[in-house]
Amino acid sequence: MKNVRAKEICVDGLPVLVWWKRIKNVNLSVKAVDGQVRISVPWKTSESRVRQLLLSRLDWIEQQRQRMQKLPKPVVLHGDDGEVHQFFGVLYPLTVVYDGGRHHVEFNEQKGIVLYVRSGTARHRRLQVIDDWYRAELSARIPALIKRWEVLMNVQVNEWRIKKMKTRWGTCNISSRRVWLNLELARQPEICLEYIIVHEMVHLLERGHTRKFYDHLNRLLPRWREVDALLQPC
Numbered sequence: 741m742k743n744v745r746a747k748e749i750c751v752d753g754l755p756v757l758v759w760w761k762r763i764k765n766v767n768l769s770v771k772a773v774d775g776q777v778r779i780s781v782p783w784k785t786s787e788s789r790v791r792q793l794l795l796s797r798l799d800w801i802e803q804q805r806q807r808m809q810k811l812p813k814p815v816v817l818h819g820d821d822g823e824v825h826q827f828f829g830v831l832y833p834l835t836v837v838y839d840g841g842r843h844h845v846e847f848n849e850q851k852g853i854v855l856y857v858r859s860g861t862a863r864h865r866r867l868q869v870i871d872d873w874y875r876a877e878l879s880a881r882i883p884a885l886i887k888r889w890e891v892l893m894n895v896q897v898n899e900w901r902i903k904k905m906k907t908r909w910g911t912c913n914i915s916s917r918r919v920w921l922n923l924e925l926a927r928q929p930e931i932c933l934e935y936i937i938v939h940e941m942v943h944l945l946e947r948g949h950t951r952k953f954y955d956h957l958n959r960l961l962p963r964w965r966e967v968d969a970l971l972q973p974c
């Protein structure tokens with residue numbers, strides 16, 4: 741049995757990606773990353789009904805798109821002074837200080853991300869220092885989240901790690917009870933970190949993405965779909 745079906749339709753000149761899923765509620769989102777409009781609808785919803793729904797929400801969609809156009813477009817990052825970097829879903833300016841000291845990052849809400857490196861430090865190395873800082877920030881948050889959900893779910897995680905992954909936000913090795921989390925989660929809204937941890941931990945209760953899996957997830961995090969919609973494509 742297929743669980744998803746997708747199609748791009750055009751409503752009032754607006755391209756919309758429609759996902760038919762085995763879900764109960766309609767979920768409409770505009771992606772911050774490219775302004776793309778997506779709607780997930782229950783499996784049996786007709787295309788004309790989808791069009792009706794979208795037409796009734798056109799004002800809202802337009803508002804979202806205009807709000808997002810004000811955000812800087814994602815660019816290839818080099819770790820250069822003046823770049824904009826994302827930290828837990830918020831965009832901050834990057835300041836690079838060449839001070840000859842220990843490579844590190846200092847962060848605060850007002851100044852944003854301040855990267856201290858020795859002069860002549862190559863781009864890839866500057867980005868690595870930022871990644872190390874992301875890793876440290878994630879590492880500071882993950883143990884308490886895992887502990888909290890171990891108690892709530894009555895499961896045990898033996899080991900966790902942060903990895904750079906191209907296509908997954910997280911993975912769970914069930915037999916070794918090991919959870920790997922994508923370093924990119926440091927750029928996503930902070931609530932996404934907890935959601936991915938819970939998702940991976942639910943795999944300790946149910947291996948596949950079965951109805952039982954989603955029953956657990958719905959019970960533990962009833963609003964997980966809203967959080968899922970915040971995640972940019974990884």
Ligand SMILES: [Zn+2]
Pocket residue numbers: 939940943949
């Ligand atoms: Zn999964």
